[in-house]
Amino acid sequence: MISHQQPLMFRRNGRLSLPYVVALALSTVVVAASAISIIQCSTTTNTDGDDSVIFSVGRTYPSRQLEGVDVIVVRKDGRLETLGQTDSAGHFSVSKRLLSEENSVVVLFCQERYFCGAFRLSELDLPAAKLRLIHLAPLAVP
Numbered sequence: 001m002i003s004h005q006q007p008l009m010f011r012r013n014g015r016l017s018l019p020y021v022v023a024l025a026l027s028t029v030v031v032a033a034s035a036i037s038i039i040q041c042s043t044t045t046n047t048d049g050d051d052s053v054i055f056s057v058g059r060t061y062p063s064r065q066l067e068g069v070d071v072i073v074v075r076k077d078g079r080l081e082t083l084g085q086t087d088s089a090g091h092f093s094v095s096k097r098l099l100s101e102e103n104s105v106v107v108l109f110c111q112e113r114y115f116c117g118a119f120r121l122s123e124l125d126l127p128a129a130k131l132r133l134i135h136l137a138p139l140a141v142p
Helices: 018-034
Strands: 041-045 054-060 071-076 080-085 093-094 106-110 119-121 129-136
Touching: 018 129, 054 106, 119 129
Parallel strands: 054 129
Antiparallel strands: 041 129, 054 093, 071 080, 071 106, 106 119
16 A cells, blocks of 8 residues: 655655656556546436545456555645555545545555556546446456
């Protein structure tokens, strides 16, 4: 799991730099959004005034929900804030107030062996959203 306390440069264990990973995740979303078979997103409308949004994270092939996906908010200054991980049903609930903070830019969904998925917070209709679905594509199809 990535911590917001880690620097934006290289990590000690020799993994890729964080700016590269974020750029890769965002470019993956742009490319994948043009190919509906890679990432599929949908929404239901919130009519009960709930102040949280539920993210439901699955995989594209074979289709099933993903447990243990890291949910990370990227801030304008480049800091990362790990919000937690999806539960056994692939769900993660987060306060709309936390996501609508002025310095929040992107929500990332990352798990090993999958391309990261992301939502740009400027493009989410947070007041109306209750559920957001996202499917992550595997790095290699078995």
